[in-house]
Amino acid sequence: MNVERPPPRGVALAGFGVYLPERRVPSEELDSLFGTPPGWVERATGVRERRWVRDETTEQMAACAARRALVAADVDPDDVGLVIAASASPRQLIPCTAVFVQRELGLREGGSACFDVDATCLSWLVALDLAALLVDAGRHRAILVVTCETASCSLNPREPESAGLFGDAAVATVVTRSRGAASAIGCPSFETHSSGANLAEFVGAGTRHHPNDSATRAEMNMFHMQGKALVKMARRIVPPFLDRYFTATGSSRCDYGVVVPHQASRLGVGALTERFGFTPAQVVSNLATRGNCIAASIPLAFAEAVEAGRIARGDRVLLLGSGAGVTLGAMDLVY
Amino acid sequence: MNVERPPPRGVALAGFGVYLPERRVPSEELDSLFGTPPGWVERATGVRERRWVRDETTEQMAACAARRALVAADVDPDDVGLVIAASASPRQLIPCTAVFVQRELGLREGGSACFDVDATCLSWLVALDLAALLVDAGRHRAILVVTCETASCSLNPREPESAGLFGDAAVATVVTRSRGAASAIGCPSFETHSSGANLAEFVGAGTRHHPNDSATRAEMNMFHMQGKALVKMARRIVPPFLDRYFTATGSSRCDYGVVVPHQASRLGVGALTERFGFTPAQVVSNLATRGNCIAASIPLAFAEAVEAGRIARGDRVLLLGSGAGVTLGAMDLVY
Numbered sequence: 001m002n003v004e005r006p007p008p009r010g011v012a013l014a015g016f017g018v019y020l021p022e023r024r025v026p027s028e029e030l031d032s033l034f035g036t037p038p039g040w041v042e043r044a045t046g047v048r049e050r051r052w053v054r055d056e057t058t059e060q061m062a063a064c065a066a067r068r069a070l071v072a073a074d075v076d077p078d079d080v081g082l083v084i085a086a087s088a089s090p091r092q093l094i095p096c097t098a099v100f101v102q103r104e105l106g107l108r109e110g111g112s113a114c115f116d117v118d119a120t121c122l123s124w125l126v127a128l129d130l131a132a133l134l135v136d137a138g139r140h141r142a143i144l145v146v147t148c149e150t151a152s153c154s155l156n157p158r159e160p161e162s163a164g165l166f167g168d169a170a171v172a173t174v175v176t177r178s179r180g181a182a183s184a185i186g187c188p189s190f191e192t193h194s195s196g197a198n199l200a201e202f203v204g205a206g207t208r209h210h211p212n213d214s215a216t217r218a219e220m221n222m223f224h225m226q227g228k229a230l231v232k233m234a235r236r237i238v239p240p241f242l243d244r245y246f247t248a249t250g251s252s253r254c255d256y257g258v259v260v261p262h263q264a265s266r267l268g269v270g271a272l273t274e275r276f277g278f279t280p281a282q283v284v285s286n287l288a289t290r291g292n293c294i295a296a297s298i299p300l301a302f303a304e305a306v307e308a309g310r311i312a313r314g315d316r317v318l319l320l321g322s323g324a325g326v327t328l329g330a331m332d333l334v335y
Numbered sequence: 336m337n338v339e340r341p342p343p344r345g346v347a348l349a350g351f352g353v354y355l356p357e358r359r360v361p362s363e364e365l366d367s368l369f370g371t372p373p374g375w376v377e378r379a380t381g382v383r384e385r386r387w388v389r390d391e392t393t394e395q396m397a398a399c400a401a402r403r404a405l406v407a408a409d410v411d412p413d414d415v416g417l418v419i420a421a422s423a424s425p426r427q428l429i430p431c432t433a434v435f436v437q438r439e440l441g442l443r444e445g446g447s448a449c450f451d452v453d454a455t456c457l458s459w460l461v462a463l464d465l466a467a468l469l470v471d472a473g474r475h476r477a478i479l480v481v482t483c484e485t486a487s488c489s490l491n492p493r494e495p496e497s498a499g500l501f502g503d504a505a506v507a508t509v510v511t512r513s514r515g516a517a518s519a520i521g522c523p524s525f526e527t528h529s530s531g532a533n534l535a536e537f538v539g540a541g542t543r544h545h546p547n548d549s550a551t552r553a554e555m556n557m558f559h560m561q562g563k564a565l566v567k568m569a570r571r572i573v574p575p576f577l578d579r580y581f582t583a584t585g586s587s588r589c590d591y592g593v594v595v596p597h598q599a600s601r602l603g604v605g606a607l608t609e610r611f612g613f614t615p616a617q618v619v620s621n622l623a624t625r626g627n628c629i630a631a632s633i634p635l636a637f638a639e640a641v642e643a644g645r646i647a648r649g650d651r652v653l654l655l656g657s658g659a660g661v662t663l664g665a666m667d668l669v670y
Binding site for chain 2: 082095097102103107109113116120123126137192195202205206209211324328
């Protein structure tokens with residue numbers, strides 16, 4: 001556990017932009033697809049509908065979200081000094097996805113640097129932390145963090161409990177210096193428990209099971225999750241993580257009007273109020289309508305809570321999540 | 336161009352660790368493999384031999400390099416607060432490679448966070464910059480940056496000029512606060528010119544050409560490079576990049592005893608002395624014996640120069656590179 005004790009940095013989430021694929025996929029459609037009884041997918045996952053891409057590409061979705069975020073943040077594209085793509089579903093292996101976002105957006109050649117960050121479901125949270133550090137260090141006036149997840153092409157219909165859980169989405173955020181006095185990003189904490197590395201995996205698309213290796217089977221290029229084991233592990237490791245976090249930051253659960261968690265699963269989000277000490281009034285969830293959108297989940301739930309008026313400028317927000325690894329993450333910010 | 340003007344951070348590259356696969360692949364062997372005339376591969380690439388994995392896995396190579404780096408840096412594994420895996424050849428899509436390095440090393444559960452950074456050939460340089468920022472911000476006592484590249488499984492024998500160029504290697508580095516007064520890491524600069532995004536590509540293993548998409552062909556899961564176009568682009572964009580870098584940092588070519596460039600290609604390394612104003616005495620190259628090891632190239636050349644006594648503690652070193660994107664990067668450090 002490494003928590004930054006200095007005062008939060010005077011850095012702001014200046015704006016969000018969201019792109020949701022047009023295609024709505026109701027859970028009944030998945031019951032037909034998976035061969036599960038009517039109502040099974042919604043009951044098992046807590047997801048009523050999710051969006052899946054039809055023909056949208058990663059860079060189109062990402063660039064659309066980015067344009068909206070730049071407008072929302074009132075930031076000139078020429079002021080973007082860095083594009084970080086933060087997701088677990090890249091466009092391709094080489095070059096990194098951020099390069100294609102720069103190109104699709106038509107950002108000035110050489111005007112920004114591009115790299116990708118991957119911590120699976122926590123990719124956006126890690127990228128936000130790095131962006132805040134870089135802006136605080138005076139390196140860039142504005143950083144674009146783009147998270148575009150297309151989960152739908154990697155789901156295994158033979159594992160309906162996880163295949164029914166995921167949705168596609170792109171969310172972009174612009175990080176700048178705080179303009180008002182209030183906004184701040186601080187107190188991030190991440191820790192990885194790699195004994196759980198095999199509990200949520202996509203074992204293909206790398207050196208271990210290369211796409212051209214004749215021994216690579218189709219299921220290796222699909223997402224596989226041991227949901228029950230993950231929940232069991234989370235129940236064990238999250239409470240001491242939270243205790244350490246609140247001790248180190250000198251805060252407590254009631255300091256946060258809003259908690260935006262990763263929309264890991266029905267049990268995962270439910271545990272926050274049933275086991276981990278938060279109240280239902282604090283916890284934001286869009287799982288029923290969006291599903292688990294991997295790294296796009298936290299920023300999507302955040303953006304929708306802002307849109308709905310549930311989070312306003314100056315509000316103190318706790319971002320919380322877990323991701324494949326198993327990695328836990330928490331971040332305290334003033335929106 | 337965004338150059339950090341404040342004084343370099345009091346952060347050190349505390350130690351390197353290298354793992355090279357045992358299998359040596361002389362260029363004559365590749366002439367037989369590719370069907371090129373004897374001597375062709377070495378003449379075309381400037382690479383006499385390179386290492387290719389036989390059965391070493393990504394996490395084995397990475398962990399071996401990491402153990403050596405921790406010993407070299409005299410850092411207790413329990414002090415590692417963050418593992419960053421920085422490469423363009425991940426172990427698998429989910430979870431990120433750093434998780435498997437934590438597990439293979441036997442680092443304490445929850446004692447460190449794990450994420451991956453990808454900027455293709457510049458992944459290590461970007462990760463080093465981020466690690467320096469994080470150590471400087473007081474977030475971690477020690478950060479392990481691990482770069483493990485297995486290029487050999489993704490080469491296209493029908494493109495012998497690029498297939499003959501690449502080698503496999505793992506390099507780990509430990510970043511800590513400076514112990515002596517001298518060591519510092521500072522003045523990084525990166526810029527991406529995405530009009531060159533298609534000049535070096537591996538178009539598979541993502542959403543664009545998913546491994547399970549029946550339209551995905553084997554060549555899409557191989558590396559493809561337009562070498563001549565890349566060289567042409569580099570000749571155009573590197574000189575103004577260097578001019579801006581030296582102007583912004585107030586330094587000049589002769590301030591650096593040693594320049595460690597990415598071992599992009601014979602022409603790429605050669606251009607530094609033939610076109611870009613450096614002297615042969617400054618430029619480190621291990622291309623002839625290692626090939627282009629993607630993101631492991633810069634740290635491998637650096638580690639070998641330290642081993643050979645060419646770089647000593649207190650020396651000022653310029654790290655320079657280009658990567659798929661096209662991204663250019665430069666960093667000034669005192670070893």
